Amino acid sequence: MELTAADVERFEASRHRLEAIGYRLLGSAAEAEDAVQETFLRWQAADIGRIDVPEAWLTKVLTNLCLNQLNSARVRRETYVGQWLPEPLLAGDPMLGPADTAEQRESVSYAVLTLMERLAPNERAVYVLREAFDYPHREIAEFLDISEATSQQVFHRAKQHIAQGRARVAVDAAEARRIVEEFLAAATSGRPEPLVKLLTADAVSIGDGGGKVPARAKAFEGAVAVAKFIWGLFRPAPAKRAIAGDVVELYVTTVNGRPGAVAIAGGRVFGIMSFDVTSEGVSQILNQVNPDKLERATERWTASDHGKPVFIAM
Structure with missing residues (x-):
């Protein structure tokens, strides 16, 4: 069906919101864009004149496409080389979505996106729609073809799972940045001991190379093991130069808020x-x-002003 200019405009008005939902659900910007494009094709084929609330219709289509993707992704990730982590986004990326409340900012943090991988697809959908986009359970129930009571139960269960994975109290953004800067200074000092003091006793480090860049298949666990790994990561070595090149610049930045x-x-x-x-x-x-x-991230980085590096390895 041929779309009118008004029909296209109505879809485009929802694009950023749909992409932000897709990213939180899938953990991948590329897959979120694909899901939004498929949603547009469904919009194009629909009898738009019979759609009472376009925003709700588009959200339902997008959410269910993402649920299908999540179910197939679980099978693919069983054969993924090494650890699977979400795609990180840098500051200012519109796909990060709303950040007006603490709940919205938390839901797109890299740590929480990683924790959401443990949720069942329907738990992830309810959690994202409620926590990050403040949809009422009545609408979420309509999107997912479940009862309102079920939506509330699933949300409660999902929130408990996320809370259990983040039992410690986080610090505010300014303090977190100061600690990160101190950590990177210690990491590039040439000694692992200062790093241990900045890590919790049960600290964990996980890397995702996707089989294309060397990354340990198992996580480093414990402050000493993580400190030694990070210290080694910043030590110059011919093998590293063969992968990254002769000069590597390190910047403190904002990742998923x-x-x-x-x-x-x-x-x-x-x-x-x-x-x-x-x-x-x-x-x-x-x-x-x-x-x-x-x-x-590379596209956004090259188009932004990022100041001076905190460390240069040659």
Whole structure:
């Protein structure tokens, strides 16, 4: 069916919101864009004159497309090389979506996106729609073809799962950034001991190379193990130069709304580190080095003003 200019405009008015929902559901900007494009094709084929509330119709279509994608993604991730982590987004990316409330900011943090991988697809959908986009359970129930009571129960269960994974108290953004800067200074000092003091005793570091960049298949666990890994990560070595190039610049930046670090090599984002900073110290470091998941970040990085690096390795 041929769309009118008004029909296209109505869809475009919802695009950023749909992409933000898709990203939170799928953990992938590229897959979110594909889901939104498929939603547009469904919009194009629909009898639009009979759709009473276009925003609700589009959200339902997009959500169910993402649920189908999540179910198939679980099978694909069983054969994924190494650990699977979401695609990180840098500050200002419209796909991050709303950030007006603490709940909205928390729901798109890299740590919570990673935790959401543990949720069943319907739990993830209800959690995202309610926590990040403030949809009432009545509408969520209509989107997912469940009862309102079921939506409320699923949300409660999902929220409990997320809370259990984030038992510690997080610090505010300014303090988190200060700790990240101190951590990176320690990491580049040439000694692992200062790092141990900034980590919680049960700290974890996880890396995602997707089989394209070396990354350990198992997480590093414990402050000493994580400190040694990070210390080794910043030590110059011929093997590293063969992968990243002769010069790697390290910047403190914002990753999914939280302080993090980005490594630049040859004008491209080579790696992104996201820190989970609590009142007890750095409890988790998530390292994304899979080049397929850094393309969007590279585009945003090259188009932004990012100041001076905190460290240069040659």
